[in-house]
Amino acid sequence: MLEGNRVSRISVRGFAVASATAVTAVGSVVGVASGSTAQNVDAETTASDATLLSDIPMGQQAQVQTASLTQQADAQAVAADNSARKDAEETARKKAASDAVAKQKAAEKAEADRKAKEEAASRSATRDASSFPVQASYTIAEVQEMARQIVPAGQFTCFSNIVDHESSWNYRADNPTSDAYGLVQALPGSKMASAGADWATNPATQIKWGLNYMNERYGSPCGAWNFWQANNWY
Structure with missing residues (x-):
């Protein structure tokens, strides 16, 4: 036990x-x-x-x-x-x-490429103004067709909006209270001589000058149109 x-x-x-x-x-x-x-x-x-x-x-x-x-x-x-x-x-x-950093860089590059292409398009005409045959007179439809061929497609609506307000597409529009003249009402009209000696009678020359002016001063016709809407002039 x-x-x-x-x-x-x-x-x-x-x-x-x-x-x-x-x-x-x-x-x-x-x-x-x-x-x-x-x-x-x-x-x-x-x-x-x-x-x-x-x-x-x-x-x-x-x-x-x-x-x-x-x-x-x-x-x-x-x-x-x-x-x-x-x-x-x-x-x-x-x-x-x-992955987040890579996506951010890709997005930034895509945006930079888009802006570069848009800027290049806004600064380059699709057709040179001198390639249009000279006529004694032009209808509004003919002038608008010229503009469509000179102004980049992505900027045409903005360009057209400005011309609508400035001259109603009358390439001989002459402001009686100032020296503004033509489709884009250059002030004075003689400024457009830098685009061609026939600035007073050739809408293609006026369109070329107007496009260059909008690009140089506002970056593009759409930039000019944005300014116009805020100030009623450009």
């Missing part, structure tokens, strides 16, 4: 020590994963009690050892998973930042 009690006490003590050993082993693994020196010291201190495993009956030692190894393996797996997750999150963050 006394011997039986002794075995029971040893078994209970052995299990307690084995449990402490297993927990300490897990703490040691976690400590290594986190770089904690305190965990290592605890592991070394408790490891000295591992010899008490001999107090456990032989039939139960394998179970205790297996449980300890399983806990160690689980702890190592958890540490590996945490490390892998952090690496994946950092990689994803860096990629997202890189």
